Amino acid sequence: MSSNLTKLDIMRRFLWILCLWYCSACLSIAYAQTEKVTVSGIVTDEQNQSLPGVTVFSGSPLRAIGSTTAKGSYSVTIDRGAVIVFRYLGYLERRITHNGRQRTIDIKMQVDNNQLQEVQVVVRGYVQRSKELSTGSSFTISGKEIQEVPVANVEQLLQGRVPGLNIQNNTGAPGFRGSTQVRGLSTMTVTGSGSESFLQPTSPLYVIDGVPLDADKASEFGFQQQGPGMSPLSLIPQEDIESIEILKDAQATSMYGSRAAYGVIIITTKRGNSPVPRVRYIGNAFMKTPPMLRETLGGNLERQFKIQQILGNAIGMKDIYAISQTPFLSDSLNAYYNNSTNWQDIFYRTTYNQTHNVAIDGGNQKLNYKANIGYFGEKGVIQNTGFQRFNLNTRMEFRPSERFAFSGTVYGQIGKQNKGNGVGLLQQGVANNGQASTLLPGPSFFQSSSGVASSLRTNNDNSTRNLRTNIDANFMVIEGLRLTTNLSYDFSSNLEDTFTPAAANNQFARVYAFNGRDYQLYNRNSINYSKTFNEKHNFFINAFSEIYKKGTQNSITRQDKSPNDQFQGPWGFDAWASRGGGVLTNFKDARQASFAGSLSYDFMRKYIIDLSYRLDGDSGSGIDNPYSKNPAIGLRWNFNKEKWFENSEWLNLGALRLSWGKNIVPSTNLEVIYGKYNIGGMYNNVQGIGIDYRIIPNPTLKPVTTEQFNLGVDLSLFGNKIDLIYDTYYKDVSNLLFERYLPNTSAFDILLSNDASIVNYGHEVSLTIRPLPASSKFNWSFTINGAYNRDVLTGLPAEYNGQFIQWADPNDAYRQHIAKRIGRNALSNYLRINDGVYSHHGDVPVDPVTGKRYQTNGRYFEAGDPILRDLNGDFILDDFDYALTGNSQPLFTGGIYSTLSYGQWSVAIYTSFTAKRTVLNNALSDRLSLMRDPFALDANAGPRAVVPLNSIDMWMQPGDISKYPYAYDYTRYNSILPFRPDQTLWEEDGTYLKINSVILSYMFTKRFAQNLGLNNIKIYLSTENLHTFSRYSGPNPENVTNMGRDVSGGYPVPRTYNIGVNVDF
């Protein structure tokens, strides 16, 4: 009892002492606060480049007390001993405690590649919010990280940077974009057939400076697109980008409406931020080299090889005699057949290109402006292709008082593109001609084949002229209540003119003209209100309405037969030579009105709840389901603010996020809901108008619904040395449209219904390590991020009973079918199973009933032929012997990157990886089947090149155990088809690790720069697409279609070597 009393006594005494100490401490602070001191200094980044416009804060609560000048210097008056905070977008916050005597404090700020900083700003529903309070899953990339590699489309630099954002740069065509997916598959719609199967793109919604933009606009037709096909993203100069934020889960995207089901990418461009006018110049000179091309045997070697092939595989004297009847084999003295032409060299080239960009900005908080003038030029590695961009972007911001702000932007962009005679993504003509026999003479003044003429001499001129204007005004009515209005108008004019010379088109020249225009008028009015009660309860309400008016009209003209190649238009109309045209079916005149509201509440920034709802009405939806709806809930717990972590040394930030959201989109158009009439022929001299019998109208179509759950953890440990972000999600896409084939008694062909569904689930991790202390001269950070996504098909229309085979077009050379089966990955291949090569004749199975060997197309398999599994057991390889196999979508994607800087030097390496994906190596299939006919008497194909196959594991004689069947048996080739594309022999693992870019930069010392009369100079060397590590046997596992097919007619992805300079005047 007594001991208890004593304890209590001691405690009481201790508390007293504590109280006294605390009071005195308070007093001393109060005393210190009274004394002011002026501190000045220079703020620089890690490379000693001065940072203008850095905001300096002090006081409690923090108040902005100044900002740095153009030269990065500042001077502020603070309380002696107070904390000074320096904040600059894209950099880590620096906090310095004044030691009471300092007059000069020079600050070095570190680039922020930290996703978890409290100061980091995220955008939710067009409003900037603190990342600390955001419940959704998002990832931010600073514009600084994407400057040093010149690219036509900035999207390609995001590859491997964001977990869950799967970017495949699967085309090297200048100005085109690859495929982008956030969190797996959102569609199963595959258009095209065989090798040219094209998964409907489901790109995220891009919001550029608060204005939504449809990035898929140019690619809605798949490969066979018409018009310039330039991605709108290719028109944004990378130099003008301040930051990019990728919103992934349903809570983050909920306020962005229907298109946000596929994720949202927010691009913020730079704004004026320098009291003294500042001019920056960025220039790059870069070389693009084509990847290694196919090895070819040239000249006489080709001839000898073909003759040996014939002699070795002939089945009768007829074949031997045929040699002497084939001039290019026998007539070696004929100059026409006595060449060694490198055809690939004629079509592929190394190009030298440059970009220039001048950015001017200036102004202060009250009035600032910026202008960005840029040029980007890239000549394609395939002759006669290229892309150029000119841009002039300006922005002005006017903030006469704290309560009112007004900004206006004008973006003017011109993209010019040359596709040659291809369709952009595919260059089938070049691929075909590049395989021509080397014995033929190359193009010359005197002669040129039509294929060469069409590839090299087709005049193709595409241009997109885009003008985007945007004004934004906001007004604070009372403290916390802000009204904002935003009005933007975006207009593009798309033109394509193609002139095909007579030599390339059966002696009749042809013109093709595409004329399209798009516009989008957009208005958003919003009101938001924030209020804090008792300094603990914070409310934030955001509500806005959006109105869109969108229109598209594209038309084409095609005309054949000009008088000569010099006269390229205008041509008069002549029905005889007209090849049709008119307005294309993607005509659009649409309206959309949306209302959205969100409510956020947090308790001491510790417990956060977000509720949001959005309603979209679209003129393209039917009467029954006119609205898309997006409810979402998000919860967040910043557990590092809990008491038990208050003094934690190791936990800087810890948060747990949980969100749920739904995105309900009427994904149809009026045609599908109400049917369509077509203008037909004349009947009794009256124009006939009849029903379009392809799709039966279905007014009861339900909207496509995407429901997503997300659970995330954010951790920042050991003084920001380790950052870890983990997210796991479950995304259910239901009511997907599916074409159901109707019985032929029903007049219509197809019923579109909502009976398909897919589930994606997965995990995303991003881990950043900064092992060196802030005081170190070295600054090193290392990031690895990865995402695992699995898609599962969960629903199909009932009559399909769980499986649907999308057969390739019977005329398609690549009979590679697509299978969709419930419970499996949504897009599988449907192929013949290859089990190797028959080593001996006796290995071919014999039908015990008929005594016949296993056969196909009336020919019996022999040694050296592929073992194609006889699945149905009838000892005949026929159209039933197909099986589901593979997964065309990758399971793992991610990237590893690291930056290291020391003094003036810095080096960065960025890699990305994709793993566990089935790629069909059609390029190899094409290459091996070049041997199919040494005579090549086929008039269309012409003689073919010979490729060395020494490196191929191929059957050559009985007893060989090999992977690839015998290529030289040309007499049986067309029945056995040993290299038929529809077999699993071509299925390979498309796992790769790619070194995207390596950047080495050097910042000249301030002194040196100033001697030259400049403020800063930085030079850098960088490469793009440096090397890909892969076991894939084809040229590039990434340069495949989004269905995982390596089309040999695809545009190769070039390698870039760049030298760039960055000058501040």
Add this chain to the structure above:
Amino acid sequence: MYNLPDEKEYLNPNMSYSSQNLEPILGRTSLMGSFNSANSSLPLTFEIVNARYGDGRPVTDLFQTKPTYVWVDAYDGTETSLEAIEAKRKLEEHPLFEVRPSGQFIMWAAATEDLVAPRPKDSSDLVQNVRFFDLKISNSGGETLIRDFQVRPWLERAYEPSTDINPYTGGPAPDPRDPLNPDKQNYIRPALSNVIGVQSKRALVSNDQQKDVIAFIREVPGGTGNTIRVKVLDKDTIPIAPALFNETNWDLQVHGFNKTITTEYVQYDVAYPIPLVDIPTKYTVNGNARFNLRYSRRDLGGSRTIASIALEFKIFRKGDWEVVFQFINDNPKFEDE
């Protein structure tokens, strides 16, 4: 984890056969049924169930097991002895009628008339005489039933061409020109080329109107059960010496061994059926074995002309068979003009 549906094998209920009426000829191996698996996951398991006659009596005779030949290696026509041929096949016990994993139905050659009753000889088609069965098709994804297959076997015809056999009764086939005349019948007709009659001095023919030569395929008693011989009889049924067919390549007539040439016939030891497998070999034409007896003589005008008398045929039942060319009206002229 998320309770998603598991992938299972796909079984399309629309699987079908192009025909469900099976009409095999007894005594030879028939592979029947054109099955459309309709993209179902392969392989499938097939089971014949509920085999019954049209009146409900169970069918059992089809499913008795008997030894029958199955191929274990590929016959290709290059074998040099009967043993080499026999090494490529073996006798196995099989139900006379069964379905294999491809969905094809097999009526084995062991199904003879005495084991399986053929359709009635009066050509009636009563439902109680028809065998029916249902087919259960399954894989791990489920099962489905295709109902009411019919089996209506034809009686044995041991050889082809069987134009001399009435397929319903097994008796002589009626003459196509005079089908109701019981005194006339149809015969097997050989192909004749440049065969000139000694007396008529015209090219002999064998067709519906005129039969200068007919052929018989018949068994001769007392052999080893593994022989075939070819014989030509003149209009007086006296054998013509094979040596007269001087252009005949006797080694390429049938895939036989131990060729014996007498003055009456040429005989070979062979393995039955003939041909063994329906593949092109140097002994076959259009999937048939054939005897092609050729001779040459000097024609009018002095040129050399080659005459031939030939028959393409198949024999399904093991035995000692002979192929007989019988001249009816005139004898062939072997002498030079």
